[in-house]
Amino acid sequence: xxxxxxETMQDSIAFDAADSVGIVTPQRYHFDExxxxxxxxxxxxxxxxxxxxxxxxxxxxxAVLICHALSGDHHAAGFHSNxxxxxxxWDSAIGPGKAIDTNKFFVVALNNLGGCAGxxxxxxxxxxxxxxxxxxxxxxxxxxxxxxxxxxMLKLGIDKWAAVVGGSxxxxxxxxxxxxxxxxxxxxxxxxxxxxxxxxNIAFNEVARYSITxxxxxxxxxxxxxxxxxxxxxxxxxxxxHITYLSDSAMRAKFGNAGSQLENTTRGNLGRDLRSGxxxxxxxxxxxxxxxxxxxxxxxxxxxDANSYxxxxxxxxxxxxxxxxxxxxxxxxxxxxxxxxxxxxxxxWRFPPERSRELVxxxxxxxxxxxYLEVEADQGHDAFLMPIPRYxxxxxxxxxxxxxxxxxxxS
Numbered sequence: 389x390x391x392x393x394x395e396t397m398q399d400s401i402a403f404d405a406a407d408s409v410g411i412v413t414p415q416r417y418h419f420d421e422x423x424x425x426x427x428x429x430x431x432x433x434x435x436x437x438x439x440x441x442x443x444x445x446x447x448x449x450x451a452v453l454i455c456h457a458l459s460g461d462h463h464a465a466g467f468h469s470n471x472x473x474x475x476x477x478w479d480s481a482i483g484p485g486k487a488i489d490t491n492k493f494f495v496v497a498l499n500n501l502g503g504c505a506g507x508x509x510x511x512x513x514x515x516x517x518x519x520x521x522x523x524x525x526x527x528x529x530x531x532x533x534x535x536x537x538x539x540x541m542l543k544l545g546i547d548k549w550a551a552v553v554g555g556s557x558x559x560x561x562x563x564x565x566x567x568x569x570x571x572x573x574x575x576x577x578x579x580x581x582x583x584x585x586x587x588x589n590i591a592f593n594e595v596a597r598y599s600i601t602x603x604x605x606x607x608x609x610x611x612x613x614x615x616x617x618x619x620x621x622x623x624x625x626x627x628x629x630h631i632t633y634l635s636d637s638a639m640r641a642k643f644g645n646a647g648s649q650l651e652n653t654t655r656g657n658l659g660r661d662l663r664s665g666x667x668x669x670x671x672x673x674x675x676x677x678x679x680x681x682x683x684x685x686x687x688x689x690x691x692x693d694a695n696s697y698x699x700x701x702x703x704x705x706x707x708x709x710x711x712x713x714x715x716x717x718x719x720x721x722x723x724x725x726x727x728x729x730x731x732x733x734x735x736x737w738r739f740p741p742e743r744s745r746e747l748v749x750x751x752x753x754x755x756x757x758x759x760y761l762e763v764e765a766d767q768g769h770d771a772f773l774m775p776i777p778r779y780x781x782x783x784x785x786x787x788x789x790x791x792x793x794x795x796x797x798x799s
Contacts, residue, residue, distance in 0.1 A: 407483050408475070409441040409466035409490055416506060419539055423501075429526040432515070436540055437462045437499040437506030441482060442490035444546075449794050451546045452488060452787075453537065453573075454478065454497040455554030455561035458629075458700045459692055461505035464497035465490075480775040487784040492791045493550060501536055502528045502699040510695035511612070522695060523609025530557075530707045534564040538572065548572050550790055555579035555772035556739065557700070560707045563747075567709050570724020575790045577783070579731045580772040582743035583717055583750065584708040589738060592632055593701040596625035600694050609695050618694050623685030625697060630684050632738050637766040721754035728758045729786045731779060733771040759786060 415438050423431045439462045444451060454464050456477070465482035467475055482488045482495055499507040502525060510525040517524075541549065552573045554562045559581025566576045585593075600606060603621030611617045710717040728751055732744035741762050751758045763779045765771040771779070 407485055408479070409483050411469065412439050412441065412463075412466040412476075413468075414439050414462055414506060417540060417543060419536070419543075421539070423532070423536060423539075425526055425532045426529045427527050431501070431508065431526070434501060434508035434536070435506070435512075436501070436508075436536060437503075438540065439463060439466075439476075439497050441465055441495040441497075442493050444494040444544075445798075447798055448546055449548065449798060450493050450550050450791070451541075451544070452493045452495045453541070453549050453552045453565075454482070454488075454495060455533075455537075455552065455558035456497070456500065457554070457556040457558050458704065459688075459697065460558070461499040461503060462497050462507075463505070465495070478773060480773070481780065481783065487780045488553065488787060489784070489791075493787070496540075496544065498537065498540060500528075500533045502696055502703075504693035504696040509693070510609075510699070511693050520612045522612060525695065525699070527702055527706075528699060529703050530560050530564045531568065533703070534561055534568055537561070537565075538569055541572065548574060550794055551575035551577055551787060553577040553579075554581070556581055556769065557704055560704070563709065564707075566724060566726055566728070567720045570726065573724075573726045574793070575727050575729065575786070577729045577731075577786065578744075578747070580733055580736055580739050580744075580769060581730075581747075582739045583710070583747050585704055586743075590705050592628065592738075593705055596628055597698055597701055599624035599628070600698060606694065609698075611694065617689075619689045622689035622692065622694055622697065623682070626685045626688035627681045630681060633769040637735060717750045718753040721751055721756055726756075727790075728756055729783075730758065730760045731763060731772070731782070732761075733763050733765045733767070733769070733779075735766055736769045736771060738769045 417436045417438055418433070419436070420433050423434060425431065442450075456462075456464070460477055463476045464478045465476040466479065467473075476482070476497075480486070482490065484491050488495055499505040501507055502509045504511050510521045510523070512521055512525075513519065514521045514524060549565075549572060552562050552565045552575075554560070554577070556579075559578040562576050562578045563581070563583065565573050600618050600621035603618030605611055605614070605616045606618040606621060607614050607616070709720045713719040730744050730748055732739070732741040734741060744760065744762070748758050748760045761779070761782050763771065763776060765774070765776050765779070767774050767776075
């Protein structure tokens with residue numbers, strides 16, 4: 389799922405060199421080896437945009453891969469310039485002394501295929517036509533992403549990840565790593581995720597897709613050729629998604645500091661702050677929550693490609709590793725010996741705790757070693773991006789133990 393609360397937090401975060409990875413420069417890695425996708429189609433060549441933090445040790449055993457969620461990218465930590473005041477999307481967790489400690493680990497973050505932040509995707513030029521791929525870019529799946537990530541690992545000279553870490557859709561990639569390349573990771577950290585989407589989640593994704601494809605400016609996905617883009621559709625998709633990533637209590641906290649005295653007294657604060665203090669008695673934007681959703685939609689539509697959004701939501705919908713194992717997911721996890729760390733959050737109703745517990749039971753059935761943490765948190769699905777002490781301390785503890793094992797094995 390897409391992360392939302394973090395975006396507004398980032399605007400006010402100042403550069404703190406003490407615990408930041410500092411200025412980072414993305415790198416583009418080119419691959420000439422054709423990539424055959426799950427759909428049967430092939431990318432003859434492709435690029436992956438990558439950022440790295442920390443130093444790779446002499447025996448190349450301290451590398452950690454970060455897998456991003458729906459609209460994430462390679463910029464997971466640090467800043468792109470001294471004037472930049474927007475850190476990477478997971479800067480609260482990645483850096484010197486942080487949970488994913490760059491004093492200990494060499495951290496790799498990338499923009500997945502089909503994205504719109506530098507890796508090959510719908511906005512890239514199709515070598516066959518000389519125009520942007522647009523809707524002709526093939527549908528990619530989690531399996532395809534992990535296959536391309538494995539090639540990146542080999543290009544970086546890494547034989548085995550100390551850990552593969554991801555939240556939401558990123559957690560699905562972590563699962564796929566443990567299935568497709570079980571001997572290539574020592575630890576799997578799967579946060580706020582699930583072994584497959586529920587029907588309700590697929591329904592939300594379809595509403596978002598339909599809002600985009602029905603926009604008059606969509607032009608069957610060839611909007612770039614028409615010099616436009618489906619702004620209204622993207623805005624609506626974002627607004628729908630944003631509502632589902634937050635919990636009711638998070639909404640109250642964010643939009644309920646005022647409200648009418650009668651409401652506060654008789655019903656509790658329900659997050660119904662008015663923008664101007666008065667109702668317009670029209671179809672105007674009266675409430676702060678409405679204004680906030682419009683702002684998020686505007687911001688998202690200006691920065692994210694519509695075709696990429698369609699691809700990413702389809703990758704979410706299609707993820708179900710059990711289909712290759714007769715519906716028995718436990719069989720998929722029987723290979724390898726990596727350790728698992730799973731985290732869920734109490735108010736996450738897109739990927740509720742029972743979905744993580746379902747995965748825990750599956751992994752135990754497969755004979756895997758699993759650590760599971762269920763965190764009481766008010767932030768909904770977005771909690772996995774927040775510096776919640778119990779969660780961050782547990783993540784730090786798990787990865788510190790992984791580092792100790794690396795150090796012990798190297799001695």
